[in-house]
Amino acid sequence: MLERKGARCTAQGGSLLLSFAIWLIPASAEAHTPLQGIGSFWSGVAHVLTSLDQLGFLLGLAIWTSFQDRRLDARVMGAGFAAALTGVLFGARFGQVARLDLVAVGAALMTAVGVAGATRLRVGAAPLLGLALAGGIVGGAAGADTTMGLSVALFALGGSIATASVLSYGLLAARRLDTDWGRIARRAGASWIAAIGLMVFALSFTSHPGRV
Numbered sequence: 001m002l003e004r005k006g007a008r009c010t011a012q013g014g015s016l017l018l019s020f021a022i023w024l025i026p027a028s029a030e031a032h033t034p035l036q037g038i039g040s041f042w043s044g045v046a047h048v049l050t051s052l053d054q055l056g057f058l059l060g061l062a063i064w065t066s067f068q069d070r071r072l073d074a075r076v077m078g079a080g081f082a083a084a085l086t087g088v089l090f091g092a093r094f095g096q097v098a099r100l101d102l103v104a105v106g107a108a109l110m111t112a113v114g115v116a117g118a119t120r121l122r123v124g125a126a127p128l129l130g131l132a133l134a135g136g137i138v139g140g141a142a143g144a145d146t147t148m149g150l151s152v153a154l155f156a157l158g159g160s161i162a163t164a165s166v167l168s169y170g171l172l173a174a175r176r177l178d179t180d181w182g183r184i185a186r187r188a189g190a191s192w193i194a195a196i197g198l199m200v201f202a203l204s205f206t207s208h209p210g211r212v
Helices: 002-030 040-049 052-066 070-093 099-118 125-144 152-176 180-206
Strands: none
Touching: 040 052, 040 125, 040 152, 052 070, 052 099, 052 125, 052 152, 052 180, 070 125, 070 152, 099 125, 099 180, 125 152
């Protein structure tokens, strides 16, 4: 009875999540926009929390990590923090990056962690940390072109702390869902993230018909 109720709640939650994602998708390619007026540090925090592709990637990564050994949690959060910090500094140092390309790469990474979480893929620490580093760098670099008029160091610090925080809270929530229906819910959430990643990936090209 409880399992049936849990599965029903999961399906309803998934439908709401998908509807919300579809509503937000038209803005995803423009998610990396300057947020000035609230200070450099908080602009970095807000950038992460208002970017659909980054949030999707981080939550998908948290779900996937929750199926691995608990000892990897701190390493994944540390990798995300360091990669986000490096990505912003790298992007700011080498100038503006092609935003469309980064949106497409970010969506591909979001799809990858979603599929990995949905299938409970267990491949060891190296691929997990590699994707955490790749996603953090791409997300950080995508925000680098929004730092005009801001302190790059403070923006990068805010973004990296927000990245680690999303991973931390995501892991805490996912680890608490350790029942049978909770594992189903985590896998269902990861599958929605993979589907959203595919839609964002398609949008990143269809929004710019001049690119192939």
